[in-house]
Amino acid sequence: xxxxxxxxxxxxxxxxxxxxxxxxxxxxxxxxxxxxxxxxxxxxxxxxxxxxxxxxxxxxxxxxxxxxxxxxxxxxxxxxxxxxxxxxxxxxxxxxxxxxxxxxxxxxxxxxxxxxxxxxxxxxxxxxxxxxxxxxxxxxxxxxxxxxxxxxxxxxxxxxxxxxxxxxxxxxxxxxxxxxxxxxxxxxxxxxxxxxxxxxxxxxxxxxxxxxxxxxxxxxxxxxxxxxxxxxxxxxxxxxxxxxxxxxxxxxxxxxxxxxxxxxxxxxxxxxxxxxxxxxxxxxxxxxxxxx
Numbered sequence: 001x002x003x004x005x006x007x008x009x010x011x012x013x014x015x016x017x018x019x020x021x022x023x024x025x026x027x028x029x030x031x032x033x034x035x036x037x038x039x040x041x042x043x044x045x046x047x048x049x050x051x052x053x054x055x056x057x058x059x060x061x062x063x064x065x066x067x068x069x070x071x072x073x074x075x076x077x078x079x080x081x082x083x084x085x086x087x088x089x090x091x092x093x094x095x096x097x098x099x100x101x102x103x104x105x106x107x108x109x110x111x112x113x114x115x116x117x118x119x120x121x122x123x124x125x126x127x128x129x130x131x132x133x134x135x136x137x138x139x140x141x142x143x144x145x146x147x148x149x150x151x152x153x154x155x156x157x158x159x160x161x162x163x164x165x166x167x168x169x170x171x172x173x174x175x176x177x178x179x180x181x182x183x184x185x186x187x188x189x190x191x192x193x194x195x196x197x198x199x200x201x202x203x204x205x206x207x208x209x210x211x212x213x214x215x216x217x218x219x220x221x222x223x224x225x226x227x228x229x230x231x232x233x234x235x236x237x238x239x240x241x242x243x244x245x246x247x248x249x250x251x252x253x254x255x256x257x258x259x260x261x262x263x264x265x266x267x268x269x270x271x272x273x274x275x276x277x278x279x280x281x282x283x284x285x286x287x288x289x290x291x292x
Contacts, residue, residue: 009028027055083107083111099258101258118143184259186210189280214227264277
């Protein structure tokens with residue numbers, strides 16, 4: 001795989017573009033003309049290098065048929081509006097989705113693509129401006145196939161990226177549930193409190209709230225060693241600001257409906273209460289409303 005297309009110019013789109021650009025020709029598709037022009041002028045800058053990447057507006061999809069793989073790095077709530085665009089992509093090109101939550105899974109059956117891969121990541125990233133991204137802490141990307149196949153050459157390419165871990169899973173659903181639990185526990189709590197990840201563990205009362213949230217969500221997610229897994233991520237990303245906390249700070253829409261709402265709905269469908277999650281959901285939706 002020598003040509004990689006990435007749809008989405010947010011923090012994760014830029015991070016993956018910079019890492020792929022070390023080994024492949026990257027074409028980045030962004031929504032805003034201003035960002036396209038700045039990337040063309042300045043290149044894509046990360047903490048290591050300046051990369052020259054082709055950049056086009058996502059509405060045009062120029063050169064899309066030349067890509068060997070396309071990474072979909074837009075927010076989960078944007079996906080439903082982009083299905084028709086995804087179906088303009090030649091169906092034999094694999095699509096790799098890397099969204100938070102579970103809501104995007106219901107959209108996959110609407111896609112014409114013959115090969116669909118899903119991924120979850122513990123990498124953190126911050127977009128400093130339209131063309132500069134900073135990786136936040138160590139992490140990994142776990143991915144798997146939900147439709148079609150992956151060839152040995154494709155697998156080898158992803159797994160040999162320098163200093164950027166891609167791990168293949170034959171049970172990607174399990175990995176998605178583990179990441180969902182982490183997101184459910186960490187994102188809305190840090191966003192509601194306006195604190196960095198590590199501060200949750202440093203405050204006894206916030207830590208107790210975290211554990212209650214984990215236990216509540218895990219009634220339907222069934223993640224083994226749930227508390228220790230969430231705490232390990234918080235320790236590894238202690239200085240990071242969660243994506244939801246950043247969205248609230250910047251006055252943007254959050255992914256609360258993709259992350260927390262599906263878990264609430266699963267609990268309530270089983271006649272189980274979700275008081276902690278419902279409270280967090282209402283707090284974040286209220287903050288979104290204030291930002292409108």
